[in-house]
Amino acid sequence: MAIEISNESQQVLMAFAGYLVGVIAFGIFSHSFLTRSNFVKEYFIGGRGLGGWVLALTVAATAVSGGTFMGFPSLIYSNGWVMALWIASYMMVPLTAMALMGKRINQVARMSGAVTMPDVFRDRFGSPTLGIFATSLILLFLTFNLVAQFKAGGLVMKEAFQLAPPLAQLERYRVASDARLELYFRNESGDVEKSLTPLPTTTAKLHGEPTVDIDRRQVVVEYQLADGRIVSKHIRFPAERLTLPLLGWRVEKGYLLGLLVFAFTVVAYTTYGGFWAVTWTDVFEGLVMLMGVLLMAILAVRAVPEHVGSGTTGLAAATHHLQDQDPRLVYGPGPNDFLPLGLAFSFFLMWSVTSPGQPGGMVRLMSFKDTPSLRRAMVVVGFYYFITYISLLVIFICARAIFPSEYLRDMGSEGEPDSIMPAMARKIAPSPLLAGLLLAAPYAAIMSTVAAFLLLISSSLVRDLYQRTLRPNASERSMKRLSYSITALVGVGVTIAAMNPPTFLQYIIVFTSAGQGCAFLFPMLLTLYWRRTTRQGVLAGMLGGVVTVISLYVLGWIDNRTQSDPTHPMQRWLYWIPNWGESRGDLFAPLALGGLDPVAWGLLNSLLLTSIVSWLTPIDTEQANRYFPK
Amino acid sequence: MTESASAKTLRSARRDAWFVFLCWLAALGWTLTYCAVYGYPPEDRLEHPVPTVLGFPQWVFIGILLPWIVCSLLTIAYGLFGMQDNDLGQENEEASPHGY
Structure with a gap:
C-alpha cells in the first residue's frame, strides 16, 4: 500500500521514532530481570523490588492515560475554567492512591504470597470464589477499557502520519436537518463517499458555493453566522479506506497504520519484558509526559495575544479572552450547565476515591520493596500530579483563547474539540521535530496505561484462573510459555477489536474506572483494615x-x-x-x-x-x- | 516477621489511612464550599470583569489552586517526616500457588 507523507510529518515521525526506540530498548533491557528468581513473581509484580522513583513514575504514568491527554484537553477547551473544579480532587490522589493502603496491602500480599489483586481476596478469606469473581470483573472492565485506549493510541499516531487523502471529485452537497453539511465525493475507483461535518453553529447558513482546492485535497466552505459574520471551514477529501481481509471491515488507512505501529510496540515490549518492561518504560514515558506538558505550557502562555481591554498578557489575558467569548467559560457550572454542584461533588469522589480502587494501582502497591520507597514515591507523585494537571489546565485555557472554537478549523482540524491536543502541539511548536516530541506525550500516556492493563489481564488469566484454579502444579516452564503467549494473544485480540471500535469511547473509560472503583475500593479497604x-x-x-x-x-x-x-x-x-x-x-x-x-x-x-x-x-x-x- | 512487628505495621498503616481521610475531608469541604459560593455566580453577575490572581480566576486560585498546593506540600511533608518506616515482612513462598 502506497503511503504519502508530507515533509513536516516526516520530521514529526522522526521524533516519534526516537521515542519508540527508547521504549523498545527498555523492554529488551527489562527481559534480563526475568531470569533472576520465581518467574511469575518477576513477570507480574517485579519480585516486589520497586524503589521509590520507579514506583512513583509507574503509579503516575499508569493513572495518566489517553483520556488525560485527549479527552480532558477537549473538555477544558469546550468548558473553560470550571474544568479546574472537575479535576480538583487530583490534589488528594497522591495520598489516597498511595498512603491510604500502600503499606498494608504490601504487608498482606507478602504474608499470603499474593501476586495479583484477586490473590489478596482469595488468600485473606481462603475463598477461591472471591478470587474468581474479582478476576472476572477485572477481565470484563479492562478488556473494554483496553479497546478504548488502543483506539486513542491509533488516533494519535494517525495525527502524526497525517496521510494525504486520495484525489476525489465533489459530486454534490446539502445541509441536513441535524445542522450538518453532507458532502458527496466520487473517489478514483468510482465509488461515492459521504462526508459529514457539523455547521459552525446550528443557525449558520451556507454562503456561496463550496470551492475545491485540489492541491491541498480539501473543500473550502463559507458560512454566514447569525450575527452576519462570514467564516470559512476547510473540509478534507475523504480519507482512504481499506477493507480488512476475512473481517470485511472498512478501516481508514492512517488509523490502521497508526494502530498497528502502536499495538506492535506496546504488545511486543510488554510480552517480552513483563512487569519490569512496563515499569521501566513507565519511568521513561512519565518523564516524556512531564517534559511535554511543561514545555507546552510555556509555549502556550507565550502565544496568547494581549487582551486589549484589560491590557493583560499571558494567562490573565487568556482568562479575559475567554470571558469575552462566553462569560460561562470562566465560571461554574460552565457552558450548557456542564458541571452543576452535585456533579462537582461526584467528580471529587470519582478521581480521589476511585483511584485507590483501581486494580492497576493496587498491583503497584504490592510491588514496592520497603516503606522508605513508598515515602519517596509519595513525594515525587505529589510534585508530578500538581505540575501535570495545572499545566494541562493552563495549556488548554490558552488554546481556547488563542483559537476560539470557530477558528479551530484553521489548524487543519475540522473543528472537533477532540483534536485540540494534537492540533495545539503542531501549532505552537517552533519546529515539527518539537511537535513530534509534544505529540509523544499523549502517546506515552496511552502506552503506559495500556501496558499495565495488558499485564493485568494476562496475570488474571495465567495466575488467577490457570495456576490457582485449573493447574496448581503447573511447571515454571509452562507458566513462562503461557505468560508470554497470553499477553501476546490478548494484545492481538484487542488490536483486532480496536480496528472497528465503538464510538462512545470516553464513556467506556469513565464507566470502567467507576465500575472498578465501586467494585474494589471498599471491599479491599475493609479487608485490609x-x-x-x-x-x-x-x-x-x-x-x-x-x-x-x-x-x-x-x-x-x-x-x-x-x-x-x-x-x-x-x-x-x-x-x-x-x-x-x-x-x-x-x-x-x-x-x-x-x-x-x-x-x-x-x-x-x-x-x-x-x-x-x-x-x-x-x-x-x-x-x-x-x-x-x- | 514477629507478631508484634506485624501488629505495629498494621497500627501504623491505620494511622496513615486516618490521616488521608481527614485531609480528604478538609480538601473536599474547602474546595466545594468555596467554589460553590464564589465560582457559581447568578446570571446577572456573569458579565462583571472576572478578578484574577496570577492569571487564574480568583475563585479557581483560592478554591482549587491554593488547597492543591497545600495538599501537595502535606503529601511531601508526610512522605518525608510523617509516615513511619515499618517492617513489611518476608515473602511467603509457601502460600502460592497452592493455597486455595
Missing part, C-alpha cells in the same frame, strides 16, 4: 458496587433512547425514578440519580453492603487472627 470483614460481605460489596453502576448506565441509556417518545412503555413504567426524563448531553450519559454520578451511589452501596453483610455473617477467626495479630 477491619478484622470483622467476611467473604460474604466482600462479595456483596463487590456485587453491590458493580450492579449499581451498571444499572444507572443502563437506565440512562434506555431513557436517552426513548425520551422522544412519551408513549414508549419504558417511559410510562419508569417515569417515577428521580431525574428520569432530564436532558443529557449524550446518548450514553448515565442517569444522575439525585443529581449525583453513578460513582457516588456505587461507592455508597458497596460500603454499606460490605459492612452490613459482614456484621451479619460469621467471621473466620483463624484467618482473622493470622492477618490481624494482637
